[in-house]
Amino acid sequence: MTGTVYLVGAGPGAADLLTLRAARLLGEADIVFHDALVPAAILVLAARAEKVAVGKRSGRHSTAQRFINKQLADAAGKYAVVVRLKGGDPMLFGRAHEELSYLRARGVRVEVVPGVTAALAAAAEMGVSLTRRGAARSVTFVTPRQGAGEAPNHWLRAVLAADTAVLYMGAGDAAAISAALIAAGKPAHTPVAVAASVSLPEARTAYGTLAEMAQLVGRVGGAPALMLIGEIYGRALDKAVQPERCAIG
């Protein structure tokens, strides 16, 4: 093996929210394996690289992941600079663990390049801090998708205990998620924001309450979208900071 595999965060979507290191590695890459959702404006930075889309199809996760792992190891045998480009940050819901584990077990050199995760870009765009002195001292990032062998609704506990919660990869199940949270004791009137296409020109955000979460997802155009839950999204807390509720659609 002569090559190095770089697991690189592509950031939230806007090309200029890549890190300098990520942009440099894309420019040097011989081959780039990228998530299907990484925008063309980012891929164009990998000018000399072969580009391979490795988007996972739902319901076929593990097969696809094993195939990606093998492709990465094979590429490291042929190329000096192999980039695995993942939306957001690789170490947060990015399944980097499987790839790291597989590659290291085969003696392939791997480095991880962190990226701007969507929740931080959404907070920047909305102008609402995820944490705020006196209102939110903790923020939880969680995915409500249930994995094999996991207790159902394990994720609920973390959302209930945090001042602010950001739900990744759950917008398709917004109605069930909102119902489960309300049944578990989260007040139906808890303020919520839903953000889609974060950092891109077509970015859309909608504000409302936990009870309305599924409608809010609909108003921003459906999944994928981030769902952000917490008092900091309420108007009452600070009119100067809270953006106007959008009239979308």
Next chain:
Amino acid sequence: MTGTVYLVGAGPGAADLLTLRAARLLGEADIVFHDALVPAAILVLAARAEKVAVGKRSGRHSTAQRFINKQLADAAGKYAVVVRLKGGDPMLFGRAHEELSYLRARGVRVEVVPGVTAALAAAAEMGVSLTRRGAARSVTFVTPRQGAGEAPNHWLRAVLAADTAVLYMGAGDAAAISAALIAAGKPAHTPVAVAASVSLPEARTAYGTLAEMAQLVGRVGGAPALMLIGEIYGRALDKAVQPERCAIG
């Protein structure tokens, strides 16, 4: 007012972990107000800007914050591009809320540029995902510092409920924090990692248990340091991925 104030995330420390947007804005800036901890290798990108360090001294937070707010508003009256450069990401424990609120109330145009937060860079450096299918579906970022009017130990709840917890700005009180968590029911043998100078050449990481957390902080050279708590930092979970326990100091 003619200028725009950009609240910009400087990332975890390494200059090439700035975003392309942050680097461009530093190059265009007329004046940069920066946290005391932002490295010189980043400030040098603001070639034509006046640089003003606005590090807060402990115990004088609110006075200092009010002064920073006023400096930013005054600068926006004189300069086109005013950058407020903050370590990590501005919307996560960055006190951006106070600055946004103050500037908007005065009609100053403000934009926020997200950054790579230290927890993600630490995860990249350690090669240990913050989330992992089947082991960690939620990660909580929390600061154990108590604000005025806040219930004592409010932060404990969020840490107890999360699969992985990252504690910002708490390493100076590591002994008390570890004791409080154990008293609240978190097992003393819960795996812990402590990371200092994340992403810089002098980066140091130590692994151990919750009961040993204060010693681990000592082993990486003391505060500031991130404290990361969760089963994913245990060796047993995956020997292939977990790095060697460092022999530091």
